[in-house]
Amino acid sequence: MATRYAYHPGNVAHSNAMEVADTMPLAAQSLGIELVSLEGATSCGAGIIRQANADLQVALNARTLAQAEAMGLDIITPCATTAATLHEDLTSLRNDGKLMAKTNDILQRNCGLTLTGEVNVHHLLHVIVDEIGIDKVRAAVKNAFEFSIAGYYGPNIQQEGACGGDDVFDPDYLEQVISAVGGRPVDWASRTQSVGVPGIFSEEKTVLKQTSAVLADAKSEGAQLIVSACNLSHMLLDVYQGKAGKTTGQATKVPTIHLTELLAFAFGHHIERLAQLRTRVLVIAD
DSSP, X not given: OOEEEEEOOOTTTTTTTXXXXXXXXXXXXXXXXXXXXXXXXXXXXXXXHHHHOHHHHHHHHHHHHHHHHHHTOOEEESOHHHHHHHHHHHHHHHHOHHHHHHHHHHHHHHHSOOOOSOOOEEEHHHXXXXXXXXXXXXXXXXXXXXXXXXXXXOSTTOSTTTSTTSOSSSOOHHHHHHHHTTOEEOOOGGGGOOOOTTGGGTOHHHHHHHHHHHHHHHHHTTOSEEEESOHHHHHHHHHTHHHHHHHHOOXXXXXXXXXXXXXXXXXXXXXXXXXXXXHHHHHHOO
């Protein structure tokens, strides 16, 4: 029997990280997770909108949360930034009656929705380990990832209430998944360090230095591949990898994929892309 969730693809899944959009449904299907689209859901704002207008970000995210409540479903997303931002705004609304009333007034007047706060937000990683189970992941593997793999969490979901049953300060859920698909988890210090999202739009040089530091750490610890649990961080670690290395002069060339890609490839989907990835790993390896 499928586990049903209201599906939010997360930030940039339909622009700079389209590989997430086309592998999430495949990974979910293989694990028995039914994704029900949140039609017209907006970006979580990634903290950018909050800096300019906190009430606007809360209202936009409250609309997404209320949509899921109206469907009778919790939200699932493959993006750590989206999961964390929705969780933060939901927590604020639950803890502030005046804010909840003000926001519901906006929702009622603009889209006829009401938020009670009963909905919950989950990252795909936590659903897999806490609900689906690692044994089911292991059983679904058709193509083992026999590489040394650095799991990147980022800082956003490492907060109380946002990381499922994982440890806030010393997480291991990604490492469990990596092991389940045949990989060798890398022990590295930067797995929860920020790469500067979303400062790439305003403080590019600083963000490139942060991104370079994370990539260089993974490489120095023997990682052949990085797997990210965040769409935005994945974009920086992958798309901006070369630029980050040129900025600092550090060795930053490490193939980087998203958690959804790791799962979809391991479960037998997109075998051509898996073959290309394996070639990249072998070519880039020192």
